[in-house]
Amino acid sequence: MKRFLLFGVVGLSCAAFLGLGASIAQQGGDQRVAEVHHLMEGISKPHCSALGKLLKAGPKSERDWQHAELHAALLNELGFILMQGGRCPDATWAKAAAQLRAGSAAVYEAVQDQDVDAARAAFKQVTRACATCHKAHRK
DSSP states (O other): OHHHHHHHHHHHHHHHHHHHHHHHHHTTSOOOOOOHHHHIIIIIHHHHHHHHHHHHHOOOSHHHHHHHHHHHHHHHHHHHHTTSTTOOOSHHHHHHHHHHHHHHHHHHHHHHTTOHHHHHHHHHHHHHHHHHHHHHHOO
16 A cells, blocks of 8 residues: 555656646746856856865865865856857857866866866966956956
């Protein structure tokens, strides 16, 4: 009896979830509500700042290296998000987003190798990407 009840609850939950997904798809698909300033305040600013501080001081522990990896990975993901949902207004933006992706991927790889000098050098590419885009688009 308990097994039957459990399968029933799981089945209803799945059906409700799938129904919600179909409902969203019928409403126009892409339901992205995050504006660029949300992405800058929520992803770019905190992760860029934290990564910069970690690399400046040099990671001191395995946990520091893991945090540096996390920050680099999320900055890399931001490079993709900034190109989605109609956010890219021009070639300057697209080039800066590509530079952000490349630089953050290089930071990520250097951090995985625990090579702070290579990570610092790659981080400069990340900050140049941000500066390029901000110069053209920041208001």
